[in-house]
Amino acid sequence: MKIEFLGTGAGLPTKQRNVSSLALDLTAEIGSVWLFDCGEGTQHQILRTTIKPRRIDKIFITHLHGDHINGLVGLLSSRSFQNGESLVQIYGPSGIKTYVNCHLSLTGTKLAYPIQFIEVEDQSYYETKHFTITVKELEHGLASFGYRISEKAKPGQLQVDKLLAQGIKPGPIYQQIKENEQTQLPDGRLLTRADFLGAAKPGKEICVLGDTRHPHKFAGFVSDCDLLIHEATFSHLDVAHAHQFYHSTATEVALLAKQANVKQLILTHISARYQGDQINKLADEAQAIFANTLIAEDLLQVDLTNH
Amino acid sequence: MKIEFLGTGAGLPTKQRNVSSLALDLTAEIGSVWLFDCGEGTQHQILRTTIKPRRIDKIFITHLHGDHINGLVGLLSSRSFQNGESLVQIYGPSGIKTYVNCHLSLTGTKLAYPIQFIEVEDQSYYETKHFTITVKELEHGLASFGYRISEKAKPGQLQVDKLLAQGIKPGPIYQQIKENEQTQLPDGRLLTRADFLGAAKPGKEICVLGDTRHPHKFAGFVSDCDLLIHEATFSHLDVAHAHQFYHSTATEVALLAKQANVKQLILTHISARYQGDQINKLADEAQAIFANTLIAEDLLQVDLTNH
């Protein structure tokens, strides 16, 4: 489970930061890559990574501002050219389907794969084999959402010593015991799995929030997650400006992280007004409140597997 | 009068070539930049040039394929953020207005300046103070157009020696003589401008064609121009493929340049299948027929002023 930041700027692309997108690379876990937002030039950034567009099978759009979606149709087209043949599910606010379809039809684009649109609402909930997805509506002047991605707990290891102590020798029977709640042995004994498994390993939980102001309102939604990825468009020195334009400051988000007891915070969607040493100051501002904070940069990778 | 290539690839962006766009930089002549096509990432390419987005006041779209327009709305938005306040005229096929407006309205984008859409047809003709613009429909499976931009002739220089010979001394009267067909001197003499002007200097003419097959059909349209910019997606080794997908080969376009007696040819929209030495081979293929041929590359600048 890896995060790769594809664009960490706000509003406008600069030479340092592209507009919003990040990849949750689940290739090792389930062979998939999930994308969050897709600003213009996201497919160009992907060329600089090892991500294969055909592996992208879910795209979560936080909101319909151009800096978060203007690269979506280009990416979908390129995925088609590059042998993408499997379903893509696009989660996003109401309007995302019209946006994509209007675009595809006017440009005469035919994709080699189907798209399923899932228009989300506050508290929408989805479940896959290995993950649950929870949605929270934020406060950005137009519909903007946060996504909480929770990996399901992994069952504990089979405790071989206990099985051997019962005279059960290694073989296909071990797999059966692991996969079924109860297993009857050839000699008639009935084994209960729970007696032979170590503790389940909790899954990772990450929260990716779209643009918003008043982040303190979302403490319940992000509570106790392993990684919170949140916009911090502005320093708290510009708090009035941030509020006016429905954005958050580094201070506000650090307070959220502390209050919600998250394990790690990464700030992104950084305004182009902060460059060089001002980025360090933004980090200082947040770290003074919540130490385990990082300011994202384009192509930053964060490996969550062994966190 | 300068040309700057912003994207010279076909279909998909690669690390070497972005998708289609080029700028006709008329900053020195009329303070404007005119853009031809606007594939995804065009605004990112502009960051690597000295072009100021607010100076872009005409955008010519050759056709509505995504690799030619997916960067348009992003560019328009950024121009607004970057203090662009003056009118932008967008020339393009029928549908361009719906495309842009659908995009702007679904993303809630408000621009700080007005847009005028001019949906072109075969043989459309427009005139500005310094230029004429002629349009030709091409052959690309969907409506695709070529634009011929003709700079109007510049009046000749005032021949000072002739004026002095008539006893007319330098002063504001010189400007009057230059600006009016006839000028009456204080002493009653009537001067005719033509008698005192050198030869008019013909303007430059450039043709920018969109994607097409059968380029020989457009010899009349591009005849005798100073610079022809034309797609050559494929080598003639792949001519069947080119025809099937409504594209041209380097050989076909070189034949067009020769037949139409153009002064210089630049090939662009090069398929990603040609890399490194294959690009040299593509150039050889065209130059064997029409020597003054160049293969464009991203950020190539061509100065036409002193051609």
Ligand SMILES: [Zn+2]
């Ligand atoms: Zn944004």
Ligand SMILES: [Zn+2]
């Ligand atoms: Zn094209």
